[in-house]
Amino acid sequence: MNKRVKDVVDGIVSAVQRVLDEKEITESEYRTALHYLMKVAEQREIALLCDVFFNSTVVATKARLSSGSTPAIEGPYYREDAPFVVDRLKTYDTDAHKPLLIKGTVKAVDGSVAEGVTIDVWHSTPDGKYSGFHDGIPTDFYRGKLRVGRDGQFSVRTTMPVAYQIPSDGPTGALLETMGGHSWRPAHVHFKVKAPGYETLTTQYYFEGGDWVGDDCCNGVEPSLISPEKVEEGARVMNIDFVIEPALERSGANT
Ligand code: MBD
Ligand code: FE
Numbered sequence: 068m069n070k071r072v073k074d075v076v077d078g079i080v081s082a083v084q085r086v087l088d089e090k091e092i093t094e095s096e097y098r099t100a101l102h103y104l105m106k107v108a109e110q111r112e113i114a115l116l117c118d119v120f121f122n123s124t125v126v127a128t129k130a131r132l133s134s135g136s137t138p139a140i141e142g143p144y145y146r147e148d149a150p151f152v153v154d155r156l157k158t159y160d161t162d163a164h165k166p167l168l169i170k171g172t173v174k175a176v177d178g179s180v181a182e183g184v185t186i187d188v189w190h191s192t193p194d195g196k197y198s199g200f201h202d203g204i205p206t207d208f209y210r211g212k213l214r215v216g217r218d219g220q221f222s223v224r225t226t227m228p229v230a231y232q233i234p235s236d237g238p239t240g241a242l243l244e245t246m247g248g249h250s251w252r253p254a255h256v257h258f259k260v261k262a263p264g265y266e267t268l269t270t271q272y273y274f275e276g277g278d279w280v281g282d283d284c285c286n287g288v289e290p291s292l293i294s295p296e297k298v299e300e301g302a303r304v305m306n307i308d309f310v311i312e313p314a315l316e317r318s319g320a321n322t
Contacts, residue, residue, distance in 0.1 A: 106238045114143040116239045123286040130289075134176050135312040139270040140287045142257065144197040149187060152211030156188065156225040159208070164193045168299065170222035171307035173215045173260055181311060184215035187259035190228040227303055228254045230278040233285075243284060253279040253288065256305065265311045272305060 122140035189210035198204040260268040
C-alpha cells in the first residue's frame with residue numbers, strides 16, 4: 068500500500084468523475100474517448116499529450132516552492148545520453164541557419180559557484196525537428212552537455228531554432244485543432260542544469276519578438292524566460308544567469 072499513490076489516484080478519479088457527470092457524458096462519447104486514447108498510445112504520443120496539458124502545472128508548483136531560476140517544462144525530447152561538447156553543438160552547416168551564441172553563468176542562490184555543474188542544452192533543428200526522436204538527424208546533433216567552469220561561466224555556439232509545431236498529423240495535434248487551438252510553440256532552447264547537492268533546474272528560454280511567444284500551445288512561457296533581442300558579431304546572443312538552489316529535503320512524497 069502506497070499512501071501517496073492512493074491519495075493522488077483518488078483525486079484524479081474523482082476529478083474525472085465530476086466532469087463526466089457535469090458534462091453528462093454519453094456512452095458513445097466515452098467510447099470515442101477510449102478509442103482516442105488508444106490512438107495516442109499506438110502513435111507513442113502519451114508523453115506529448117500529457118506535456119501539452121499538464122507539464123506547465125507541475126512546473127508552476129515547482130516554481131512556487133523554488134528560490135532558484137524560473138523552471139519551465141521539459142517537453143518530450145530530452146535525451147540523457149547527449150554527448151559532452153566543448154564550445155559548439157553539432158549542427159548542419161548551412162548558410163541559411165542563423166548563428167546563436169548562448170552564454171552566461173551558473174550560481175547558487177547564495178551567490179557562490181557550485182562545483183561539478185553541467186548544463187544539458189537541446190533544441191530543434193532549423194526546420195523544427197529533434198534529433199533522436201525525428202528521423203534522419205544524427206542523435207548527437209542539436210544537443211549536448213556543457214561543463215561549467217570554476218568561474219561559474221559557460222558559453223556554447225549553435226544555430227537558431229525556429230517556432231516549432233508539435234506533430235500536427237497525430238492525435239495530439241488533431242485534438243488541439245478540434246478544440247479550435249493550434250499546435251505551435253515559440254522557438255526555444257531547453258536547459259537542464261545539474262550539480263551534486265543541488266536541485267536540478269529544468270527550464271527553457273524563448274526569443275523576444277519571436278512568433279508565438281505570446282501564444283504557446285503548451286503554455287510554457289514566463290516573462291523571465293524571454294531572452295532580449297541582442298546580436299554580437301552577427302550572432303544572436305542568449306545571455307542567461309542561472310541560479311540553482313540546494314537540494315530540498317523531501318517529505319515522504321517520493322517513497
Ligand atoms: C516541444 O519541443 C516541447 O518543448 C514541449 C514542451 C512540447 C512539445 C514539443
Ligand atoms: Fe522543445
